[in-house]
Amino acid sequence: MKGKMKAYLLLQALLAYCMCPVSSLDVLLVSAPFPGHANCLLAIGEELVVRGHNVTFSSLDNWVNLRHKSTERGMRYLSAGKQAVTQAEWNNIISKRASLQGFFSKNPLAIIEELRLLDQSRPLSGIDEIAKYFMNINLQQWDIIVTEHYLTHRIPCIAKSRNVTVVMTSMTYFSNESPPWPFPSYESAYSDNLGFKERGFIVIMFFINRFFALANSFRTSFDKFSCKETFKYPVELGWEVPYIITTVLGLEYPRTISPLTTYVGPVLSQALLNQHLLPVDLNDWLRNKNNKSVIYISMGSQLSLSDKMAQEIINGISDTDYHVIWSVGDINKDIILSIDSSRYYTSSWIPQLTLLQHSSISMAILHGGSNGIHESLYFGIPIIVIPGMGDQFDWAVRVSDAGVGLQLLRHEVTSRGLRDSIRRIDNDGYHKRAEKMSVLMKRGGGIKRAAELVEFYGTYGYDHLIPGPIKYKWNWIQYYNVDVHIVLLVGLVAIVMILKRSCKCCTSKKTKIKQI
Ligand SMILES: *[C@@H]1O[C@H](CO)[C@@H](O)[C@H](O)[C@H]1NC(C)=O
Ligand SMILES: *[C@@H]1O[C@H](CO)[C@@H](O)[C@H](O)[C@H]1NC(C)=O
Ligand SMILES: *[C@@H]1O[C@H](CO)[C@@H](O)[C@H](O)[C@H]1NC(C)=O
Numbered sequence: 008m009k010g011k012m013k014a015y016l017l018l019q020a021l022l023a024y025c026m027c028p029v030s031s032l033d034v035l036l037v038s039a040p041f042p043g044h045a046n047c048l049l050a051i052g053e054e055l056v057v058r059g060h061n062v063t064f065s066s067l068d069n070w071v072n073l074r075h076k077s078t079e080r081g082m083r084y085l086s087a088g089k090q091a092v093t094q095a096e097w098n099n100i101i102s103k104r105a106s107l108q109g110f111f112s113k114n115p116l117a118i119i120e121e122l123r124l125l126d127q128s129r130p131l132s133g134i135d136e137i138a139k140y141f142m143n144i145n146l147q148q149w150d151i152i153v154t155e156h157y158l159t160h161r162i163p164c165i166a167k168s169r170n171v172t173v174v175m176t177s178m179t180y181f182s183n184e185s186p187p188w189p190f191p192s193y194e195s196a197y198s199d200n201l202g203f204k205e206r207g208f209i210v211i212m213f214f215i216n217r218f219f220a221l222a223n224s225f226r227t228s229f230d231k232f233s234c235k236e237t238f239k240y241p242v243e244l245g246w247e248v249p250y251i252i253t254t255v256l257g258l259e260y261p262r263t264i265s266p267l268t269t270y271v272g273p274v275l276s277q278a279l280l281n282q283h284l285l286p287v288d289l290n291d292w293l294r295n296k297n298n299k300s301v302i303y304i305s306m307g308s309q310l311s312l313s314d315k316m317a318q319e320i321i322n323g324i325s326d327t328d329y330h331v332i333w334s335v336g337d338i339n340k341d342i343i344l345s346i347d348s349s350r351y352y353t354s355s356w357i358p359q360l361t362l363l364q365h366s367s368i369s370m371a372i373l374h375g376g377s378n379g380i381h382e383s384l385y386f387g388i389p390i391i392v393i394p395g396m397g398d399q400f401d402w403a404v405r406v407s408d409a410g411v412g413l414q415l416l417r418h419e420v421t422s423r424g425l426r427d428s429i430r431r432i433d434n435d436g437y438h439k440r441a442e443k444m445s446v447l448m449k450r451g452g453g454i455k456r457a458a459e460l461v462e463f464y465g466t467y468g469y470d471h472l473i474p475g476p477i478k479y480k481w482n483w484i485q486y487y488n489v490d491v492h493i494v495l496l497v498g499l500v501a502i503v504m505i506l507k508r509s510c511k512c513c514t515s516k517k518t519k520i521k522q523i
Contacts, residue, residue, distance in 0.1 A: 032060045032465045035149040036082070037141070039134055039157035040067040040090055046378055047176055047253050048155055049076055050276040054458040056081035057277070063149070065140075067133045070094040080278070087140035092131045100128045105396035111196045113208070122215065134158055138165065146171045151465035163248050174464055176251045176457070178377040179259060179398065180268070190262050192216075196400035198408050199260040247477055249469050251457050254381065257447045258405050266472040269460060272451020273381035279360045289332070289362075292352045296330055299369040302429070303362060303383075305334035306393065307374040316393075316420050317342050320372070323425025329369065332357065363388055370432050372425075375399030375406075384411055387445035389437040391415055391428050410440040 036052050038045040045066060052062045064077035069090035077084045104124050107117045138161035146152065146169045154162040156177035166173035179193070189206045191197035192213065197205050245268035252259075255272045285293070293301070302324065306312045321342070324331055330350050334357040346353070359379070362368065363386045373379045375394040380402050383390050390412035392403035403414035413428045431437070452459075470478075476486050484490050 029462045029466045032150040032462065033148060034060050034062045034461065034465065035085075035146075035152045036062065036064045036077075037087075037137065037152060037154040037158060037162050038064070038066045038073070039132060039137070039155065040069045040071055040073060041132075041157075042071055043178075043376060043378060044155050044157050045071065045073055045076070047178070047274050048153060049073075049080060050274045050454055051153065051176070051457050051461065052077060052082045053080040053276055053278060054454045055461065058458060058462070060462075065137070067136060069133075080276075088133070088136040090133050091136070092133075097131070100124065100131070101396070104128075108396070111194075111394075111400045118215075132157070134161055137161065141165050151461060153461055167248070172464055172468060174249045174251060174461060175245075176253060176274075178253050178381070179401070180245070180250075180252055180262065180264070191260065191401070191404075194398050194401060196394075196404055198404050246474065249460065249464055249472070251460055253453075253457070254377070255444075255447045255451045257444060258380075258384065258409050258411075260405070260408075265474065267469060269456070270451060271456040271460070272448045272453050273385050274454045274457050275360060275382065275385065277454055279358070280364075282358070282361055283364070285358060285361055285365070286354075289352060289354070289357070293365065293367055296367040298366045300328070301330045301332055301365075301367045302370055302372060303332050303334075303359075303368050303388070304372040305357070305359065305374070305379060306372075307376055307379070307395070314342060316417065319420050319422050320425055321346060322422035323429070326422070326426045327429050329429070330367075332362065332368075334359070370412075370429070370437075375402045377402055380406060381448070384441060384444045385448045387438075387442040389432050389441040391425070391432065393417060393420055409444060411437060411444045412441070413437075 032055075034052075034055055036048045038048045048064070052064055055062045062082040063085050064073065064082040065085040065087050066073045067088050067090045068074060068086050070093075074084040074086065104121055107121045107124070112118070134157060137158065141162065142165055146166060149171060151172045151174065152162065152166045153174045153176060156175060159175065163173045163175060189201055189209045191199055191201065191205075192209045195205075195209065195212065197209070201209070245265040247267075249267045250265070250269070252268065252270045253272065253274045255270055259270070284290075304320070331352070333351060333353045335353050335355055360382055363371070363382055368386075368388055370389050370391065371379070371383045372391045372393065373383065375392040376399060380390060380392070384406075390406055392399070392406050392412055393415050394400045394403040395417070406412040407414045413431060415424060415428055475481070
């Protein structure tokens, strides 16, 4: 008995020595039930489990099956309810939004319609269900809660009102505030070289966004989630709670950030990164391919590719020497059957992260979802982006500004447009710049840095990083320094008036003297 105990203690001490610089934390991860939102939290959760923490993942039950995805990575799953819409209904909303090309169109009617759809889809997304669930349970059982930007006006407010440490994550610096200069607003598809018209549009978008945020907050009754009580200003990401951003400067445009904001680069699942096995038939197909001789195509699963566009892509590639691996969503089966299988490998499921590391891959053709863009550039693969909706346009512009790929708008996807883009990628230094981007991304620290930040905030908090106006609860007059400016202005006017009057006196005296 005693010997067993000793061995057990020794093992515990060893384990503590090896892997636990901080003591084990109870961590809660809360995500909206969609892959684009959950992937980053799943990867962070996986790393936290490896580091010996007790991790619980929570979302709604739906077709994405986050219960399976989190438990297979060693987390507990806590269901916050069931998604009310079906996958078909949700995809229908997405296609409607895509067909509007809202913000990108710069057509005011389309923008208002897109904002209306966005507003309509928000309740269907189930984020209020998630918020309601967490309003009614004891949050203090967790040392730290990590959530993502879709839940910005929900989870941080609830957590703060219960005094539980909370951290946000997102793929982009998701903020419309951008002191002190105008910054390309989210989904505007603007580059950071802004002319007068663009800056004007950004200001107008700022007010429109504020209006919708306000309308939304009244409808969901702002106070219900305690945002008003716990946040001095509208929840601006990175000013009141830490903000972990999973991209890098160099792809994202540089801007001023708060002390609570950290860019960590792509957070990719370590387990998937270490997984080098491809499906057997894909591996066989790749066996006799040369290095850098294959194009990888993935146009996402939410928006279907039109037959015409698929055909243009096939025709464009037929003029080159490239082979193709195509992750096909719901593209027309006849088109797939008509293509030459020695040149094309098609499948509805391809382990993207493993494939992108393969030496045969030369470039990718993607729809511009942030996950795909980051995974591709992480391995130095340049991209032709064919954006369809929302922030895909933003990423397309960033990719092309960074010189690591090209943007092809849907109407520009002709066989000739595609062939020319492939040639440009090969001849104009894109591979080299993509390799540099890969270095930037790997230096971000990724999953390890993100997990370390969660451990640090969970153990020590982040009060020391909160700026004065927020810590001391300044009102807006103090925040914008309005009182000081008014006093200075009044003082200046007074001085000018005094000077003017004394000058008048001088001149009138002088004239008097002359008259004498
Ligand atoms: C892990 O967390 C869950 C949920 O917070 C809790 O019920 C459980 O007791 C914890 N387990 C350990 C070993 O601390
Ligand atoms: C949270 O902390 C504040 C200040 O320390 C305290 O006044 C408040 O009662 C606490 N709230 C809860 C729910 O513990
Ligand atoms: C392909 O690339 C790998 C590693 O990048 C290298 O080891 C190998 O020699 C290359 N093969 C050819 C045929 O160039």
